[in-house]
Amino acid sequence: MTAVGDPGPFASHLGFRVVRADAEGAVVEATPGPDHVNGGGILHGGYLNALLDSATGWAVHATGAGVVAPHVQLSTQFVRAGAPGRPLVCVATCISAGGRIAMTEGEITQDGRVIARATGTHAVIARG
Structure with missing residues (x-):
């Protein structure tokens, strides 16, 4: 896998790293910290949703240059609770x-165990 550019300010703030974005899809990794858990000590659903949002967005971006999605x-x-301090891999x-x-x-x-999965729709907007 080859590294790609900056994931954007919000994703960077959350520690997301775009590992790959090409015709096959996207791979985005993150290592959540103690600030990313809910009151029960497990990964917050909003953090996981943000990771899914970023990765699926990169998968759409990879389909054509200049697309906002x-x-x-x-x-x-x-699917199951995630824990801080251990890497997450999101494939989209x-x-x-x-x-x-x-x-x-x-x-x-x-x-190696599924934490969450999602399906989504994105608007396809040409930059210009």
Whole structure:
């Protein structure tokens, strides 16, 4: 896998690293810290959603240069609790991209086990 550019200010603030974004999809990694947990001590769902949002967005970006791809909808299934201090790997793919809407899937693993998965739709907006 080859490294890609800056994931953007918000994703950088959360510690997300874009490892790969190409025709195959995107891989975004993160190592959550103690600030990313909820009151129960497990990873906050908002942090996991932000990771899925970033990775699926990168998968859409990789389908064409100059495309902005904000989410229209994201449906997340939280499979098991995640823990801080251990790396997360989010793999995302763009299932289809039309002139206005793109469909995506993403999955987060930690220690080789699925933590969360999502399907989503993104608006496809040409920069210009």
